[in-house]
Amino acid sequence: MKKTTLIKSGIAALAIAASGLFTTNPAFAQEAVAVVTETVVATTTAVVEEAEEVSAIDKHWEGKTGDLAMFTVNNLWICIAAALVFVMHLGFSCVETGLTRSKNTTNILFKNVFIVCMGLLAYAAYGFNSMYPGDNWTIPGWLAIGSPIANGFGGADEVANLTAEYNAGYTYWGDFIFQAMFAATAATIISGAVAERIKLGPFMIAATVIVAFAYPITGSWEWGGGWLSEDFIDFAGSSLVHAFGGYAALAAVIVLGPRLGKYLPNGKVKPILGHSMPLAAIGVFLLFFGWFGFNGGSVLSANAPLVSLVFVTTAMAAAAGGITASFASWIMLKKPDLSMALNGILAGLVGITAGADSISPWASVVVGGIAGVLVVVSVIALDKIKIDDPVGAISVHGICGNWGTIAVGIFGAGSFVTQLIGTVAISAFAFVFALVTFLVVKAIFGLRVSPEEEEGGLDIGEHGQEAYPDFVPNK
């Protein structure tokens, strides 16, 4: 009963998100087709016309083969970078799975699959245009109401969208796909922090709301030309993506509470070990790989000096973070802790993200190195105050996201105060929005699985599907 209601709500939320343009509920598939057909036919016609109109684009580039080549390589890089950012979602999935128990593996993977898919759709339906409103602000500099991507397509003049008239670095589509891949990241960060105890349906609803509505708001402040866009510097999103996700995760964890048995009555912390170090390591390496797209693509063109500099600063900060976290854990915890070394790499990456294009390579080593220490201290400190974050998401993305933003005010081109204001504003907004969202969702649907389900694992509880069922005699 309740489950069905839940699903219906989920569908409803999605349907709203899609502004009525499409629905994902298969039961309504036929209706959906009908509903969609009109729009589709319209846009299809547009596509066909575009094909015929190709000459307009050709005309645009006539006699400018050099410019066309530049535009082509720029746009190609944005697309490839989008694919690399996509890989980060696999990275997140692996890290989260590896650092939690095997009985919750199916659930974690399912959440990650959902988030990527939902994120792309929600961003198309709403986020993209509300994050980059142009002049269509609802509250100037602070809030814009988006309109579905279809607008940008069906109605637009192709030359204006598909050539350098749109942007020297990419077409409208290149722009969209790169930004869309970023969007889901915020929810993925939350997913790790709330793992092993959150109800699937409510999580899906809350994550959808945050990705669809909250992420574009702070995004518009800086990248969309809003109130932070003048002096605040957040190159690829230490604050806008990572701190955003980290503080939303913090709110979620506070509402949700720690995993059973993590904090003992005697005040001791009982660690709950992750079940697969290879998965965690694969995840971090893939995140490192994908980050070349995340930061490198944020140059928003293939500009040779900048892209190559960004690759260098990104790699150097990650390396420094990995090294300092290793030694920090070795010294502070007696033995070199692989999970900390891995978190250290991520910390370095998050740390350099705000200033990857404006911080010198050796300064990036300092930024990443400090992030690597910060993450170790932060992970330990959060456990002290009973904030239970199985994968270290709050420390990696929240704390190091703040640090990275501020670091631009120290080592980069930014002003310390502006950077501080910006990162605090973004983190605070993310925290409050997520807090309200999770509280509301909790009030309506409940947020936490039963203790029995938590003990037995969410794989059985939510999915009836073990992740490693090989010794399950079944009939």
Place this chain on the structure above:
Amino acid sequence: MKKTTLIKSGIAALAIAASGLFTTNPAFAQEAVAVVTETVVATTTAVVEEAEEVSAIDKHWEGKTGDLAMFTVNNLWICIAAALVFVMHLGFSCVETGLTRSKNTTNILFKNVFIVCMGLLAYAAYGFNSMYPGDNWTIPGWLAIGSPIANGFGGADEVANLTAEYNAGYTYWGDFIFQAMFAATAATIISGAVAERIKLGPFMIAATVIVAFAYPITGSWEWGGGWLSEDFIDFAGSSLVHAFGGYAALAAVIVLGPRLGKYLPNGKVKPILGHSMPLAAIGVFLLFFGWFGFNGGSVLSANAPLVSLVFVTTAMAAAAGGITASFASWIMLKKPDLSMALNGILAGLVGITAGADSISPWASVVVGGIAGVLVVVSVIALDKIKIDDPVGAISVHGICGNWGTIAVGIFGAGSFVTQLIGTVAISAFAFVFALVTFLVVKAIFGLRVSPEEEEGGLDIGEHGQEAYPDFVPNK
């Protein structure tokens, strides 16, 4: 005895495939070197001459730096796309391994390793030139007999092969490597469907025959300028690659029969659970990633509007497929089934492949979304009629490959009837060719391992090598 004969036959098949140009049997390695030397010396000379002749290429581009830059970025994208398609083979390996039992893991991985390697070699030796025959048709529009890649190399004029004279989008080599990576995909699809019960040697022979001879035939119909090339639209191969593989898999499964214990005497279906959900999820994410190369590269240049549009439609369809399959399984099967969500993403990807460049983004959501539902229904339906496909390959690639092709007739630039004819013709050819191949191989070598081996696992039976042997005390 028999095993040796088998191996010899395998070698023979390969030797034929290579048109006598090379042999992979190490026992004959010395002879092989002798045999090959002549050709090699000839082609090597060519390479050297090319090096000296570089001026000819330089001359070709003289004063056309813009054109050269365009050609360079185009060709680079084809190469990178080829590498991304290569990653799909890792994706397939992981999905297949994850969705089957651990006792057959080594066997599945070995088959996948073999297929990629063999596919590349066979395509070089025979497939490439028979798929793109130019004017050298044996039966015009229907069949061409290939000639080894060496011809194209040693004998050709370099300027003609290595500049835009060959193609505005790529060199001869770029062309080859991109197409070669596609070729092995068909056999990989079969590999998943016949997993956990097929004899290794016979599978290798059948897979080689299908990849080397059958795939280029249907390929030539459309992409090689054959009878389907006029009006039929199959952008990146919903039919030519996926439906082809899916229906070949169907034939193989029919000849082979279901796994022991899957269909109970009482008519019930006993599911055989996959042994590692993380592997399955990693596989699907990697396939999603690689698909950006599969579809994006099929633009056959780095054309900015088209490549970026294809990235968008590809991602949107995948996302929609993942979402609808999740909800479809949730509603129809009571709980959200991760393996279905994963299949749904693949379904969306297969579905959009035929029309990725001609279907609008919102229509691609519909195409992918329908594919996601289709795959769930199809997986369940195939089990009803006792077609045992451990990984859902027939549903994902066959059924959704058909759907995707037809969808171009609904939402894209194609005609419904032509699309239907095309996909049916390709699927039918693949089915019949594979049926005959597997029946012949079965008659000669037998196709199925003994029940004892099936119970004990093919890892021990075929390879004497457990995939996870850690608790095997051995001396």
Place this chain on the structure above:
Amino acid sequence: MKKTTLIKSGIAALAIAASGLFTTNPAFAQEAVAVVTETVVATTTAVVEEAEEVSAIDKHWEGKTGDLAMFTVNNLWICIAAALVFVMHLGFSCVETGLTRSKNTTNILFKNVFIVCMGLLAYAAYGFNSMYPGDNWTIPGWLAIGSPIANGFGGADEVANLTAEYNAGYTYWGDFIFQAMFAATAATIISGAVAERIKLGPFMIAATVIVAFAYPITGSWEWGGGWLSEDFIDFAGSSLVHAFGGYAALAAVIVLGPRLGKYLPNGKVKPILGHSMPLAAIGVFLLFFGWFGFNGGSVLSANAPLVSLVFVTTAMAAAAGGITASFASWIMLKKPDLSMALNGILAGLVGITAGADSISPWASVVVGGIAGVLVVVSVIALDKIKIDDPVGAISVHGICGNWGTIAVGIFGAGSFVTQLIGTVAISAFAFVFALVTFLVVKAIFGLRVSPEEEEGGLDIGEHGQEAYPDFVPNK
């Protein structure tokens, strides 16, 4: 006590490597910041100035959009190739982890994480400038003392470093990041061969010394314009990277000795099985993928004919190696051995690396095919002489690295004798340097864990962290 000393030494080594520019010891973080600030401020100023000076770069390209586009696509490819080479480190990690026992998994992953991070930092601090000394040789043609990367940044004229004035194919940064990714590879190769018995701290020190000081020396001989750079041909490093790593690994294994229980008193070899075939296979596929960047990027531009030819020869050699190793193991060992097939792919890749741009595709099949047989024979032979190499690193990288280099003298543009001299010189230097390094480290710190620790696993012994702890009741 001793442990602390060890750590201090590690830090000292690193500190030296960084030429005093930074330190990774978190305990000294504050001091470090202070120490670094001066340099950082200086370089930061430079960055800012660069931003203002952008016009100088613009001026450089004025009226040359075609050239700018070429430079941009070239540099982009170098960057993307660097990212692909990075993926190879994940590949190595997976292969090594998969082919060893689960009780040493955390340790192996930690070593690999360390190597990548340390390699990048050490190469920046010392290796890059000593490998490419320009005219600053200490012993002309044989040895150069490097200077930190910062020099190249802070002091340099931006136009000279960030345009085609630096190189037609890449900026200074593109150059650095691509070469830096290569550097760590040598140590990663060693890591596999010494797995399951080496002490962590001493390994870290030895690996750092070899990567930081030895690798740039042989590198400078050929790629840095040294005594081998005239006639010797080693396109992407069959000798300079792979044989170097392989022979350094051989030295390490000789100093270290075999794993307990590998070679029985009765002269028999007791195989120690790898614990996860999926991990090993994932690793090899990722290495294959990354190799497109390793070889393709070594064209040092996006030159269409060469990059595409390199993609083809690389793929064909890998495929041939996989096939011949499969059949070689099938014939020689009765059953097709997946681990050998995987090693065969790597053997083919290593084999073609020296001549990927100068060997014709069919000749590359022969080169790769021979490498595939060689690796099988070599793995078996090394076990006969009690050289215990858990992952086959010496055979894959050492033996096949030699073969690949010599093959250029047979099938490619090189002279047999020169190639032989070059590969022997490089291998011998690597062997001797590593031998001395490991002997010294052994004398000072000890090199081998205790038999108890070896039996219990290095995960517990060195890290106190199991890789798969799920059935560990802990409090």
Place this chain on the structure above:
Amino acid sequence: MKKIEAIIKPFKLEEVKEALADLGIEGMTVSEVKGFGRQKGHTEIYRGSEYTVDFLPKIKIEVVVTDSVLESALSAIVKSAKTGKIGDGKVFVSPVDEAIRIRTDETGDKAI
């Protein structure tokens, strides 16, 4: 009260369980074990070196029964686990002094 320990081939578990259930036996405990017996292992080659896999995967079923059903349980197990081929496994019977159901504190035959 007796404890029956049966070491069987893994794929026979389902059948044995059903056979016991048919007798009304409602509880049993199963584990994965490795067995060494007449069914000699197999010789394999890994990377060129031969080795013998002595221990083969088996399933151990433990079921505590009242004396009255012992005989029928034994014959049910033997019948359903038999393939007639080497390696079918063994059944051992041993005395049990007491049984307790944790949930209810019931003891003796009632607890089984």
Place this chain on the structure above:
Amino acid sequence: MKKIEAIIKPFKLEEVKEALADLGIEGMTVSEVKGFGRQKGHTEIYRGSEYTVDFLPKIKIEVVVTDSVLESALSAIVKSAKTGKIGDGKVFVSPVDEAIRIRTDETGDKAI
């Protein structure tokens, strides 16, 4: 000397161990098993087909004790393992003839 075999719910292991330790019991052996009992498994659906998971994950604790502590050990186990819900598990007691400590060759009660 008696051997106690307790089949319990996995998350109760820690508590049971503590309860035994409190009695001064210094040794025990634990393994992962699957149990079949009154706590019927659950019906799941995988890719469209229903199946029953009959066997649920349990932990088996084996502890050999002297006759004198048997009673207190039993009640400690029962008390600490109880949730009162179905599936709590069972405890079986069986005779042991002899015990040997490998390290010292000690036998009998001293070896426990």
Place this chain on the structure above:
Amino acid sequence: MKKIEAIIKPFKLEEVKEALADLGIEGMTVSEVKGFGRQKGHTEIYRGSEYTVDFLPKIKIEVVVTDSVLESALSAIVKSAKTGKIGDGKVFVSPVDEAIRIRTDETGDKAI
């Protein structure tokens, strides 16, 4: 007939098996267990929090023997499993009433 249960250090399995085989003992069953004993576990730190690994990996060997070989089997096990260091493990002997070879229906000593 007696059942010997030996809890030993994992890396000693091979030696113990050989020692038993030398006595002509042809069957045994082995499983992975975790042991708690005098050999106190170790304290580790994971992400900053300390915890004790109480249970150490051990191997359990179960072998049912005729009364006549019991003594020699016991001493073979003890001798081959001994390292003299804490944690060597224990051997327990308990009565077995009956043994059946599933393949042949043989019972008693012949079935072992």
